[in-house]
Amino acid sequence: MQAALYDEHDGYYRRADRARQGRTGDYRTAPETSPLFGATFANYFAKCYLDLGRPTSWTIFEIGAGRGDFAHAVLATLRTSFPEVFQATRFVIDEIGDETRHAVAQKVSGFSDRVEFQSIAHLTSPFVGIIFSNELVDAFPVHRVIGGSDGLREMYVDVNHAGDFVWTRGNLDPGVAGFCKQIDLKLGEGQVYEMNLAAQDFVARAASLIDRGLLVTVDYGAQRADLLNAPHRNAGTLRAFHRHRMIDDVLSHPGEQDLTTTVDWTQMAEAGERHGLEVLRLQRLDQFLLSEDLLSQLMNASEPAADAAEVVRLRAGARELIMPDAMASYFQVMVQRKTS
Numbered sequence: 001m002q003a004a005l006y007d008e009h010d011g012y013y014r015r016a017d018r019a020r021q022g023r024t025g026d027y028r029t030a031p032e033t034s035p036l037f038g039a040t041f042a043n044y045f046a047k048c049y050l051d052l053g054r055p056t057s058w059t060i061f062e063i064g065a066g067r068g069d070f071a072h073a074v075l076a077t078l079r080t081s082f083p084e085v086f087q088a089t090r091f092v093i094d095e096i097g098d099e100t101r102h103a104v105a106q107k108v109s110g111f112s113d114r115v116e117f118q119s120i121a122h123l124t125s126p127f128v129g130i131i132f133s134n135e136l137v138d139a140f141p142v143h144r145v146i147g148g149s150d151g152l153r154e155m156y157v158d159v160n161h162a163g164d165f166v167w168t169r170g171n172l173d174p175g176v177a178g179f180c181k182q183i184d185l186k187l188g189e190g191q192v193y194e195m196n197l198a199a200q201d202f203v204a205r206a207a208s209l210i211d212r213g214l215l216v217t218v219d220y221g222a223q224r225a226d227l228l229n230a231p232h233r234n235a236g237t238l239r240a241f242h243r244h245r246m247i248d249d250v251l252s253h254p255g256e257q258d259l260t261t262t263v264d265w266t267q268m269a270e271a272g273e274r275h276g277l278e279v280l281r282l283q284r285l286d287q288f289l290l291s292e293d294l295l296s297q298l299m300n301a302s303e304p305a306a307d308a309a310e311v312v313r314l315r316a317g318a319r320e321l322i323m324p325d326a327m328a329s330y331f332q333v334m335v336q337r338k339t340s
Contacts, residue, residue, distance in 0.1 A: 001141035004254035006096070012255050013139070014097050029135055030218070030285070030328060031070035034317025038073025039297040040289050041216075045074065045130060046082040052128060052212060054084070059129035061092040061209075063120055064136040066100075068093075068107030075111045081300070090129075091115045126211040134218040137268070138260045140198035143176045144236060147187025152180055155192070157251060165251035183224070192236035193228060194261045200271040207275035207338060215277060215336040218285060221263030237262035268334055277336035285331035286322050294322060 005012045030037045049058060065071055071093060078086040091114050095101050101117055108115050120131075144155035146169065154176055158168040172180065179185075179195055187193060206215045227233055240247040242257040250259060269279050281288070298318045305311045321328045 001259055005139060005141065005259055007255065010255045012258060013100075015255065029066060029069075030321065030331070031073065031134060032067060033320050033327065034314065035069070035073040035076075036294055036297050036301065036314065036318055037289070037321060038070045039077040039301065040292050040294045040321075041070070041132070042074040042077035042082070043297065044292045046078065046085045048130060048214060049082075049085045049088070055088060055128045057088050057090060057128075058213075059090045059092055059127040061094070061120070061123075061127075061129065061131045063094045063131065063133045064139075065093045065095045065104050066134075068104035070132075070134060071104065071115070072107050072111075075108065075114060077297075079111075086114075089114055092123075093117050094120050120205060120209070123209055126209050127213075128211050129213045130216055131206045131210060131214070132216045132218075136219070137196065137199050137202065137217060137263050138219050138221075139258070140196050140202070142194040142196045142198075142238065142261050143173060144238065145172070145176060145180065145185065145187065145193050145195055147189055147191045149189065152185065152187060165254070167251070187228075188234075191228075191234050194236050194238055196261065196264060196267065199263065199267060203268060203271040203277070203336075204275050207272065207277050210277075210338045212339060213337070214280075215272070215334075215338075217263075217268065217334045217336075218331060219263045219334075220331050221265045221268075221334075224264050224266035227262065227264055233262075265332065265334060269336075272336045276340075277338050279334065280337050281333060281335040283333050284329060285333055286324065286326065286328040288333045289321050289328060294318065 003011065006014060008014055045060060049055070052058065060074065062071055071091060075086070075089075075091060078089060091111070093104060093115065095104055095117070105117070145152050146155055152172060153169040154172045155167050156170050157165050160166045175197055176195055179197060185193065203215065222230075227237070238250055238259065238261050240250040240257045240259050242253070247257055265282055272279065283291075295318075298314060301314050302311050305314065320326045323329070
């Protein structure tokens with residue numbers, strides 16, 4: 001999974017010859033669906049800025065910026081509606097791949113004095129502010145554990161005589177064995193559970209960089225009890241997407257399809273607690289956006305709209321973000337806070 005997604009030359013997220021997002025790609029994200037997503041989060045960030053005591057400078061750090069739609073919407077909204085916050089803001093972006101960084105840089109070129117590109121692995125000094133990600137954690141490589149008569153076994157990828165990738169079973173990786181013991185994992189015969197150890201590392205790294213502030217994670221996930229007990233998740237949640245269709249064989253066409261798993265919010269909360277982060281909110285994305293006044297952002301954006309067609313597009317995007325069965329209803333927002 002690491003190689004299929006992140007190999008420097010052939011990994012899905014590193015290839016310049018693939019359109020990943022949008023109608024011609026494999027999936028859509030909320031920031032590209034509507035600028036109201038970023039505008040509403042900008043409104044929330046402005047309130048967070050006040051809660052942090054109006055620091056003279058603070059950082060919004062976005063990891064996995066995609067095409068830059070979120071960064072552009074946040075900065076544009078802060079500049080227009082919250083000039084004090086905008087003047088204090090340093091916006092840092094971590095995005096892999098030269099081609100992707102170039103696209104993001106073009107998108108936010110009007111804010112070049114506020115934006116810089118850095119990897120979370122290379123930052124050294126803690127800051128006051130926010131670390132934000134959207135659909136990042138679900139794409140971290142996972143370990144797959146399966147239950148059987150001989151106890152817990154790990155699922156590995158092998159090659160058969162025909163040269164095809166296939167699943168095989170073996171002993172647990174030491175890190176996986178430790179996590180299984182930590183959560184007292186018990187699985188039924190043939191039951192699969194995906195273990196996202198990279199998510200724990202991400203939370204720990206984020207906590208080490210936040211002096212005071214928030215870790216805001218938007219993704220599709222579930223509590224561990226649901227992941228382990230829901231019948232439709234008995235085979236795990238690892239899946240592949242290509243051209244907006246779910247692909248049954250996740251081992252086929254590596255580097256050409258998206259691979260993803262459902263985030264374990266229990267794990268995210270537990271990892272945060274170990275590193276000084278408390279959970280403030282875990283809320284469905286559509287409900288979060290409504291509570292943070294997306295409808296006001298729609299009105300603000302509609303007033304200066306160039307024509308009726310733009311207003312229609314804004315309203316259509318808003319429906320995707322707030323209707324009970326639309327795209328945003330399948331995602332959640334976890335907000336974790338560090339006070340010192």
